[in-house]
Amino acid sequence: MDLGIIGYGGVGKAFLKLLIEKEQYLISKGITLKIIFILKSNCGVYNPEGIDLKDLAEFSEEKSDLASYPVGGFDRVNLDHLLDNSDIDILVELTPTNIHTGEPALTHMKIALAKGIHVVTANKGPILLAYHELTELAEEKGVQLCIGCTTGGALPTINGGLIDLAGATITSIEGLLNGTTNFILKEMEEKELSYEEALKIAQRQGIAETDPSLDVDGWDTATKLLILTNVLMKTDEKLEDIKVEGISQITLEDIKKANIEGKKYKLIGKTVKTEEKIEIGVKLEKLDKNHPLYNVDGKNKGVKYTSDSLGDLTIIGGASGVIPAAASILRDIIILHRGYKILT
């Protein structure tokens, strides 16, 4: 299959490295993936025969201006023009996420789908804002929109719900979806620190951002929960429908008290859907040690689904970083290659 990539940051570069590492594996599975173009905001590389990945990866280690890459480097062109002049099967959308506008990814995805090109993306913004519009467009054009990497990265939350529970109706979703807050809670518990002290450690280690509000105020969890809810329960809820609480009010005292009861605080995003109504919220919950997410500590993540005919399913994982993120892009491409129609 012929791929175009848009966005060439950490995940994009890791994706190239992964394809190089997995070359033999992919050949053994009968999968041939050629990268026809890589587009950044102001430059790119185009080669209709397929870009030499090893050579470009080496080049990229030293230089970021793809325009100066000798084989097919170019200055900024328009995606529309590039798609009209290349013949790709899949657009891999990896530009930075904007959860308020979805742009520029939303436009990229619409252009590609409208031209009958499959889209594989790690980009939360457009899925959060326009999932149903995008899937309708994809269905109309007979192509697939693969979003397995948008919620939890390597953790197969979306595919787990769509494929592992195929045929069942999901009635509740409980997600421990934010590694940063989970790390902070674990630090407080293990090292007997205050919230502020644990946050500082997370920031020093690069786990929490300088402005940690998106994570610690629960909005990252809410965003991911909303995607899971709308995709798996076929709803059209909005971020403003969710009651969101963060973790910044928790004290070491609270955590110690919970521990004495044999419980742990976790930031849980939870949706419960009945025929009459839907409730979506994010808040700190004291999990009993029998809860399957009780042990999901540190940077790990997990999700628990309740379904009608297939019972409960808990999925725990959490390899984080650019390689697992790239590997989950590759996973969606392989699922697509094997003919799976995720849109139904």
Added chain:
Amino acid sequence: MDLGIIGYGGVGKAFLKLLIEKEQYLISKGITLKIIFILKSNCGVYNPEGIDLKDLAEFSEEKSDLASYPVGGFDRVNLDHLLDNSDIDILVELTPTNIHTGEPALTHMKIALAKGIHVVTANKGPILLAYHELTELAEEKGVQLCIGCTTGGALPTINGGLIDLAGATITSIEGLLNGTTNFILKEMEEKELSYEEALKIAQRQGIAETDPSLDVDGWDTATKLLILTNVLMKTDEKLEDIKVEGISQITLEDIKKANIEGKKYKLIGKTVKTEEKIEIGVKLEKLDKNHPLYNVDGKNKGVKYTSDSLGDLTIIGGASGVIPAAASILRDIIILHRGYKILT
């Protein structure tokens, strides 16, 4: 899609009920499933227009001799003959398992695959004994062999490994795959019982068989682990390659000691594969409370995979009984309907 079912015991009947219950759901997904025939060892029903499921389900509640069913009931016919005279897309194989010969399911599956018919099965025996032979036959004929229900039923162990970790190489499998032993261990721990006392409770509740050896001696776990290993790691190991220990030697004293250390005993099947060698074994392990399978209690089951590029993935579930088993057959049919080629 047109289906033929062979075997009409608990799961077969539950499958019919599930199709009746899920009628609207399936229509909403654009999936039409018609049952063309149901074959038992000495009778069956055949209707090229599709069997009336509600009517047959009602009939089956009172009578087991399908030959007397007014619309298309017949005495024993040969599967070969039936397949030649019907036009089905999928054979659903649900006869009782025989892990020593694989029969009669193995023959049924070979006949169907050779005729270019997809096979969906819950039957461990043939997969244990002849997985590679069957997949080669399926590949040759361009059809799929779907075995998502053979190991753990509703728990998506096989599909989890094949789909959720697509593109990654699985390097270790740890499975808590037997509900009966897990129930006995939990009873011992909670009620402070001896092994013998807990076993008797499990037998009284119908959880353990009168001859419990297959479960308590570890062979059920070994069988499931072997299927996971051969399918997900592309190996060709045999049951005799596995070192198998059961749970019958454990004392309440052992369990109490482990609890004081904050640990729990679980019967774990484990495969570790490196480039040089493979190690497969089943034994009681003391799991630390940080282990993701630590909390998998009672009749629940779980599996933990370690992979190269997608990290660790733990899947926990365990709805047991005929409805979840039937639902996992339906899951494989839907995955097939969506075009997914599981064989690669």
